[in-house]
Amino acid sequence: MKKKLGLIVNPIAGMGGRVGLKGSDGQEIVKRARELGAKPESPRRAVDALRNITRIKDNVELITCPYEMGEDEAKECGFNPTVIGSITRGRTTSHDTENAAKEMLRLKVDLLLFAGGDGTARDIYNVIGDKIPALGIPAGVKIHSAVYATSPRNAGDLAARYLEGESPDIRLREAEVMDIDEQAFRENRLTARLYGYLKVPYERGMIQDAKAGSMLGEEASMDAIAYDIVNNMPDDYLYIIGPGTTTRAIMGKLGLQNTLLGVDAVYKGELVGSDLNESQLLKMIAGKKVKIVVSVIGRQGYVFGRGNQQISAKVIKKVGKENIIVIATKNKILSLKGSPLLVDTDDGEVNEMLTGYIQVVSGLGERFVLKVVS
Amino acid sequence: MKGEVNLRRYQAPVWSEPLIMEMGHKGERGILIPETEEEVQAAVGGAESYIPAEMRRKELPKLPELSQPQIVRHYEHLAQETLGMEENIDLGEGTCTMKYSSKVNEMLARTPQMTEIHPYQDEDTMQGILEIMYKFDLICREISGMDQFTFQPAAGSHATYTNACLVGAYHAARGELAQRDEIITTIFSHPCNAATANAAGFKVITLMPDENGYPDFEALKTVCSQHTAGLMITNPEDTGIYNPRIREYVATVHDVGGLCFYDQANANGILGITRAREAGFDACHFNLHKTFSSPHGSSGPGGGAYGVREELAKFLPTPVVTFDGKKYHLDYDRPDSIGKVSEFLGNVGVVLRAYSWVMSMGAEGLLETAQVSVINNNYLVKLLLAIPGVVRYYAEGKLRLEQTRYSWEKLEKDTGCGTEDVRRRMMDFGLQAYFMSHYPWVVPEPFTPEPCETYSKEDCEYWAAVLRQISKEAYTNPEIVKTAPHNSTIHKVNLAPLDDPKRWAMTWRAYLKKRSK
Numbered sequence: 035m036k037k038k039l040g041l042i043v044n045p046i047a048g049m050g051g052r053v054g055l056k057g058s059d060g061q062e063i064v065k066r067a068r069e070l071g072a073k074p075e076s077p078r079r080a081v082d083a084l085r086n087i088t089r090i091k092d093n094v095e096l097i098t099c100p101y102e103m104g105e106d107e108a109k110e111c112g113f114n115p116t117v118i119g120s121i122t123r124g125r126t127t128s129h130d131t132e133n134a135a136k137e138m139l140r141l142k143v144d145l146l147l148f149a150g151g152d153g154t155a156r157d158i159y160n161v162i163g164d165k166i167p168a169l170g171i172p173a174g175v176k177i178h179s180a181v182y183a184t185s186p187r188n189a190g191d192l193a194a195r196y197l198e199g200e201s202p203d204i205r206l207r208e209a210e211v212m213d214i215d216e217q218a219f220r221e222n223r224l225t226a227r228l229y230g231y232l233k234v235p236y237e238r239g240m241i242q243d244a245k246a247g248s249m250l251g252e253e254a255s256m257d258a259i260a261y262d263i264v265n266n267m268p269d270d271y272l273y274i275i276g277p278g279t280t281t282r283a284i285m286g287k288l289g290l291q292n293t294l295l296g297v298d299a300v301y302k303g304e305l306v307g308s309d310l311n312e313s314q315l316l317k318m319i320a321g322k323k324v325k326i327v328v329s330v331i332g333r334q335g336y337v338f339g340r341g342n343q344q345i346s347a348k349v350i351k352k353v354g355k356e357n358i359i360v361i362a363t364k365n366k367i368l369s370l371k372g373s374p375l376l377v378d379t380d381d382g383e384v385n386e387m388l389t390g391y392i393q394v395v396s397g398l399g400e401r402f403v404l405k406v407v408s
Numbered sequence: 409m410k411g412e413v414n415l416r417r418y419q420a421p422v423w424s425e426p427l428i429m430e431m432g433h434k435g436e437r438g439i440l441i442p443e444t445e446e447e448v449q450a451a452v453g454g455a456e457s458y459i460p461a462e463m464r465r466k467e468l469p470k471l472p473e474l475s476q477p478q479i480v481r482h483y484e485h486l487a488q489e490t491l492g493m494e495e496n497i498d499l500g501e502g503t504c505t506m507k508y509s510s511k512v513n514e515m516l517a518r519t520p521q522m523t524e525i526h527p528y529q530d531e532d533t534m535q536g537i538l539e540i541m542y543k544f545d546l547i548c549r550e551i552s553g554m555d556q557f558t559f560q561p562a563a564g565s566h567a568t569y570t571n572a573c574l575v576g577a578y579h580a581a582r583g584e585l586a587q588r589d590e591i592i593t594t595i596f597s598h599p600c601n602a603a604t605a606n607a608a609g610f611k612v613i614t615l616m617p618d619e620n621g622y623p624d625f626e627a628l629k630t631v632c633s634q635h636t637a638g639l640m641i642t643n644p645e646d647t648g649i650y651n652p653r654i655r656e657y658v659a660t661v662h663d664v665g666g667l668c669f670y671d672q673a674n675a676n677g678i679l680g681i682t683r684a685r686e687a688g689f690d691a692c693h694f695n696l697h698k699t700f701s702s703p704h705g706s707s708g709p710g711g712g713a714y715g716v717r718e719e720l721a722k723f724l725p726t727p728v729v730t731f732d733g734k735k736y737h738l739d740y741d742r743p744d745s746i747g748k749v750s751e752f753l754g755n756v757g758v759v760l761r762a763y764s765w766v767m768s769m770g771a772e773g774l775l776e777t778a779q780v781s782v783i784n785n786n787y788l789v790k791l792l793l794a795i796p797g798v799v800r801y802y803a804e805g806k807l808r809l810e811q812t813r814y815s816w817e818k819l820e821k822d823t824g825c826g827t828e829d830v831r832r833r834m835m836d837f838g839l840q841a842y843f844m845s846h847y848p849w850v851v852p853e854p855f856t857p858e859p860c861e862t863y864s865k866e867d868c869e870y871w872a873a874v875l876r877q878i879s880k881e882a883y884t885n886p887e888i889v890k891t892a893p894h895n896s897t898i899h900k901v902n903l904a905p906l907d908d909p910k911r912w913a914m915t916w917r918a919y920l921k922k923r924s925k
Binding site: 086185187188191364365368371372390391393396398399400401402403404405 | 595602606610611612613614615616617619624626627628630631820821824848849850852
């Protein structure tokens with residue numbers, strides 16, 4: 035049976051970048067971008083990705099949207115796609131992306147490949163959640179989400195190899211869908227939040243070199259981190275567990291319900307608070323010995339101030355730097371490519387307190403020393 | 409490079425050779441062993457009667473049944489399909505030091521004096537090998553500045569594990585082991601430094617490189633404490649960058665009471681130039697199968713020569729070889745020893761080959777080894793950095809020692825052909841696929857050649873010419889690189905089962921079991 039590959043190209047993604055508009059969300063901005071002479075970026079990038087899939091063309095049913103939202107790109111690469119839905123040529127919006135994603139979900143495509151930026155990833159995530167695997171072709175201005183391949187070509191290659199199915203080396207992991215507030219960004223304020231996780235194929239470890247051995251997969255790495263944290267969890271401390279998949283592994287190890295995008299609290303192995311906000315946290319930690327466990331946001335390196343604003347400067351100040359435990363898999367640490375960890379709380383003094391070096395727990399009995407800057 | 413290098417045409421033999429377990433027929437034999445004559449049996453009993461009943465197999469082993477010529481053909485085919493050290497310019501295997509081992513070393517290792525001795529013999533009857541081990545210990549002391557060596561570890565990582573155990577024993581003897589549970593290493597040190605320290609029960613703290621490619625010294629200062637058991641570090645690191653401030657790093661760890669171990673698995677760039685002792689280290693090791701020319705690959709046999717300062721010698725594995733002025737002895741009376749780390753004395757054949765190599769080189773020869781290695785490497789740097797798509801990170805403008813970590817990141821961005829594509833394509837030119845990097849990859853799309861003193865200027869030029877050709881292909885016809893190899897024994901292999909417990913099979917029996925499901 036042929037595998038079904040869904041393709042959604044957000045044709046306007048990336049337009050705001052070349053002309054300095056820091057994003058392309060919203061009709062007005064797209065209009066301004068066009069006036070400034072912006073050319074669509076993502077169709078070309080989608081074609082780059084598709085070219086790497088043509089080798090399995092005969093074994094794949096390509097399902098896509100009309101015209102520039104996929105059909106044109108697919109045909110350019112020699113595919114004979116099944117076209118779904120209808121759009122107005124040259125005037126696509128995020129609703130078109132969402133509608134297409136709904137249809138792809140209904141058709142249960144084996145993989146949904148999409149070209150765009152953070153906004154596109156959000157639209158897709160809103161519809162499909164973790165129900166079907168997806169992979170991003172990087173084409174947008176803002177790429178804070180970890181759901182994108184490192185290049186369009188790599189996206190194509192990875193998609194093809196995932197669909198070929200011969201390689202259990204390629205597995206699925208949950209990758210962050212992040213987005214920043216474009217309006218705020220244009221006013222030189224950077225606020226980003228974690229929207230959720232898409233299931234994304236990734237190449238596990240790259241084991242080809244027998245001499246070098248293999249890297250532990252992401253899941254096993256998180257499991258090792260969770261072991262380390264749980265093994266060293268003193269009973270007299272309240273643990274504040276930040277959001278993310280790495281911290282979720284700790285809750286899994288403790289057998290506790292976890293809020294993926296929120297902050298939970300654990301005391302003596304019991305869940306004592308779920309999805310807590312700042313004031314709840316402040317109330318809860320009063321008069322207690324407390325540790326905070328937070329993970330690093332992939333590729334960006336944020337430890338505080340992105341996706342975990344509930345753990346505010348006030349909370350951090352009360353808990354103290356020595357009681358902060360930062361966790362990250364080696365892959366995540368290396369995805370920073372030597373850049374330091376970042377903190378951006380709303381309190382300059384706390385930011386200052388957090389800068390310097392910190393030991394990041396990367397496995398059972400494993401620490402990396404990383405620099406923190408604000 | 410002046411003058412064109414003519415790339416050779418290469419085609420590997422293809423035999424589609426089955427596994428030996430799938431070959432032969434029932435009853436086929438290589439040797440027919442005659443029955444024992446009746447008279448003999450009557451006098452001394454059958455051969456079986458010499459094996460205690462409880463040790464006899466109840467069922468015959470399921471061995472393949474083949475004739476001699478079939479077996480010879482089988483292994484000959486496999487040998488032909490192997491692109492080995494003796495067929496190709498094998499300078500691509502950085503950190504491995506693929507050094508040509510003189511045939512005389514091998515001849516010595518195969519003399520009956522070597523092959524016919526057994527470690528259970530009385531030491532009086534193996535004075536020859538004990539003398540070689542003792543004298544090679546003295547040689548290693550001279551090269552490193554350490555005070556005593558053991559050759560029990562069978563590999564480099566085995567030596568680093570021995571070190572981690574010894575560090576534990578040292579702190580335990582001082583009553584500080586419970587407090588000192590952290591070992592510090594660096595991301596570009598050999599990964600076994602971290603892995604073996606962890607396996608020995610220590611927490612491992614890894615330093616990342618600073619902007620110059622050296623381990624972050626400021627970070628080191630922040631993690632040194634009363635919990636520090638030691639430092640395990642490689643220098644030059646995997647990048648080929650030598651850290652000239654290494655003594656300060658060592659002093660910083662000493663100041664808080666930690667021991668410092670120098671991983672010299674690959675000492676080819678520093679032989680006769682720097683020593684572990686002068687850098688302040690307490691212990692070090694050499695891979696005899698790298699720097700000291702003993703052949704390696706295919707997982708053995710190797711030799712990890714591990715040496716320590718006098719005050720740590722009492723912890724070394726048992727036994728050690730001693731000399732009383734007349735005779736050599738095996739000293740087992742070592743109450744503080746960490747015990748045995750392998751059976752008997754270690755891989756003594758490897759020690760013999762290494763001894764033979766050093767004796768044929770002499771002290772000046774060792775120094776020249778390092779000099780030629782460093783010159784070769786820096787010549788290769790010039791050739792490779794001129795190839796489109798090749799870049800190098802860190803320590804801009806600084807010379808590397810015996811190896812260099814490069815990156816095809818630019819090639820990958822420009823053409824979609826990454827380091828794994830290039831290394832598969834190399835095989836079409838009769839070159840062994842190069843070593844990329846230890847994991848994790850810090851440098852993207854990495855490769856790490858090491859043109860040690862074995863290789864001539866022409867060898868370096870030929871090797872670089874192949875990469876230049878592949879780069880050209882990537883920019884003009886990437887498909888040929890992507891789909892390589894084309895002239896090799898086997899095509900692109902799906903290596904995924906290697907780390908899939910459901911599919912990998914280490915034995916024939918496991919293979920049958922997993923295939924039947």
